[in-house]
Amino acid sequence: MNKIFEEVKALCQAAGAAAPALALTDSETRNRILLQMADTLLGEQTKILAANAQDLKSAEKNGVPAVMFDRLRLTPERIAAIADAIRALTKLPDPLCGQKTFTRPTGITVTEKKVPLGVVAIIYEARPNVTADAAALCVKSGNAVVLRGGKEAIESNRALVTALKQALIAEGLDPNAIGLIESTDRESANALMQMRGLVDVLIPRGGKGLIRSCVDNAKVPVIETGAGNCHVYIDKAADLDMALAVTVNAKCQRPSVCNAAETLLLHRDIAAEFLPRFYAATREWRLELHGDEATRAILPEALPATEEDYATEYNDYIMAVKVLESVEEAVAHIARYTTKHSECIITADREAADYFLGMVDAAAVYHNASTRFTDGGEFGLGAEIGISTQKLHARGPMGLTALTTVKYVVTGNGAVRK
DSSP states (O other): OOHHHHHHHHHHHHHHHHHHHHHTSOHHHHHHHHHHHHHHHHHTHHHHHHHHHHHHHHHHHTTOOHHHHHHHOOOHHHHHHHHHHHHHHTTSOOTTOOEEEEEOTTSOEEEEEEEEOSEEEEEEOSOHHHHHHHHHHHHHTTOEEEEEOOGGGHHHHHHHHHHHHHHHHHTTOOGGGEEEOOOOSHHHHHHHHTOBTTBSEEEEESOHHHHHHHHHHOSSOBOOBOOOOEEEEEOTTOOHHHHHHHHHHHHHSOTTSTTSEEEEEEEHHHHHHHHHHHHHHTGGGTOEEEEOHHHHHHOTTSEEOOHHHHTOOOOSSEEEEEEESOHHHHHHHHHHHOOSSEEEEEOSOHHHHHHHHHHOOSSEEEESSOGGGOSTTTTTSOSOSOEEOSSSSOOEEOOSGGGEEEEEEEEOSSOOOO
């Protein structure tokens, strides 16, 4: 075995050894750890920002795109927001509390208990906030975590994990319950995917290529997350002022995230009125539109759209546009191109809305609201560990309960099966 594989294996083994003690802690202890984590992040802010500055300098030198640069950047305000999100987790119910007990005629008593998944591995890109969010969610749910972030954020991640581990040490727990793979070589990600028996679940967070690589190559269970080719369909019965506000927010508020809209679909009856208004409203972001022939007949500034445009998650100020004849055609278009993340209809027609909401297969479907709400915090789940676009074992924003499973504790008095 090569050196990187052995290093990843040792880190996973250490996390596995640390996991049982964390799983057995009570809710008060885990909440104390979270509060200490938040305080330590603020106390170590100078070191964290200095490390982040190194990452930003390297990113600029290497020509990292502006949208990724924004994801990578930490500021005092962003660190404060991360600390607030961690503190907010302490206000949420303990996901390990609550159990069901029932007695069978055979004389056995069965108790269904909530328990942590065990060792959660996360492969993600240049988003240092994920480091803190994931660690906090795993601590709250009693799981150990092994983190493998992108090379662009390695210095930030080292500083964050060093700070977060202090909270575990303060409570007398093994700091290896939060592990960071420091190798940013692709081989380290591949090694983590092979840790069958040492990793209980792998959650990839990033672009389509990263997620597909994990799904195709991992030997450990994978929860498919993140890829968001999200659509907004503006129906002929839409309030166009509402449609403008929602669509601009869905696309332009933060285009680099997975719940940002990537394709705008419009009913033919309102396209000529809406498109020029939308184009004017997005000029401050210099939004680049790629449209079909009907779109370009109304808006000559739009570039010709290709088949690839409708299948692309841009994560940038670029949007595909298509003019359609009906809500049924919109649903068919979405079915062809969706990544099953978040899809929206804007309409005052209840029948059209019900058809869309019922027929579209996605983790989150919206009526007259921005797709940007697909988020653990916005759904009241606390910080999220990812947004699942599959149907097993979790779907949509994955909060605390998604990081648990059940254990059946069975007692008897010499009971045997007949």
